[in-house]
Amino acid sequence: MTKFKMAEAFQRVNDQSKKAFTAYIMAGDGGLHTLKDTILLLEQSGVTVIELGIPFSDPVADGPVIQEAGQRALKEKVTLTEILHELASFKEEIQVPIVIMTYANPVFKIGAGRFADLCDTAGVSGVIIPDVPMEEEAEFKEPLANHNIAMIRFVTLTSSSERIAETVKDAEGFIYAVTVNGITGARAGFAGDLNAHLSRIAEQSPVPVLAGFGVSSKEQAETLGAACGGVIVGSKIVQLLHEGKGSEIKQLIP
Ligand SMILES: O=P(O)(O)OC[C@@H](O)[C@@H](O)c1c[nH]c2ccccc12
Numbered sequence: 001m002t003k004f005k006m007a008e009a010f011q012r013v014n015d016q017s018k019k020a021f022t023a024y025i026m027a028g029d030g031g032l033h034t035l036k037d038t039i040l041l042l043e044q045s046g047v048t049v050i051e052l053g054i055p056f057s058d059p060v061a062d063g064p065v066i067q068e069a070g071q072r073a074l075k076e077k078v079t080l081t082e083i084l085h086e087l088a089s090f091k092e093e094i095q096v097p098i099v100i101m102t103y104a105n106p107v108f109k110i111g112a113g114r115f116a117d118l119c120d121t122a123g124v125s126g127v128i129i130p131d132v133p134m135e136e137e138a139e140f141k142e143p144l145a146n147h148n149i150a151m152i153r154f155v156t157l158t159s160s161s162e163r164i165a166e167t168v169k170d171a172e173g174f175i176y177a178v179t180v181n182g183i184t185g186a187r188a189g190f191a192g193d194l195n196a197h198l199s200r201i202a203e204q205s206p207v208p209v210l211a212g213f214g215v216s217s218k219e220q221a222e223t224l225g226a227a228c229g230g231v232i233v234g235s236k237i238v239q240l241l242h243e244g245k246g247s248e249i250k251q252l253i254p
Helices: 001-017 032-045 064-075 080-093 104-110 110-121 138-144 159-167 193-206 218-225 236-241 248-254
Strands: 020-026 051-053 097-103 127-129 153-155 175-178 209-212 232-234
Touching: 001 020, 001 127, 020 032, 020 064, 020 209, 020 236, 032 051, 032 080, 032 248, 051 064, 064 236, 080 104, 080 110, 104 110, 110 138, 153 159, 159 193, 175 193, 193 209, 193 218, 218 232, 218 248, 232 236, 236 248
Parallel strands: 020 051, 020 232, 051 097, 097 127, 153 175, 175 209, 209 232
Antiparallel strands: none
8 A cells, every 4th residue: 555655645746736745854853752743743734745764873964954853863762663663553643655764774773574564564655765775775675565665766966867767767656856965954055957957857757756955945845846746855844843833834835
């Protein structure tokens, strides 16, 4: 059921002539007991997909806002297994598809097979592991595929056209199109030819292409979304939640 739930969510957005909006949050930031309410808030705000980050001690791609959220979550001592158990406990009450964003190490600790089983029990639709390149994805992807859970791939600004073609071929869930070189977090602006890059990927991709890194306003979401399937917003949402301003999240969605 799982990856199909995500495909249905994208279809619904498309039927309304809208673009997808994926919200990233850090599991355990504010305590694991807040997870359900945060997910329900995002669902009510109108997000299409939730990317649920797993705290990790060495988050190489995370910018300062996400790193700090990870530090707060690590202080709560929440583990990948606990997060997936917690998710399983209320999965019947949420509609919005969930994608788990974790570095490879927490998965290695429990094993890729057990990870896939726990994701399945938690009703997870997809998985993003940013430190696992396509060449090494098989050991994670196969057990996930047995449960119809998508393994999401990245395209970056420096990916060659051959690389892009290879990445979108058999892509699952969506393509994560990274909009800047570097780490996550707000940016003043984007490269002038970014929209051309995004639409080139979107033309070839069988699944939606979502642009992420540095998107922090509704205007940016609109501009980038015009060239592809939509956007992913992380740092801005993590910041708003931390400041107790979760009710403002809906204003970011075009
Ligand atoms: O925070 P930003 O700039 O809005 O970007 C999303 C990003 O934080 C989220 O998708 C993410 C969090 N950690 C990551 C690690 C790698 C790739 C992506 C991520």
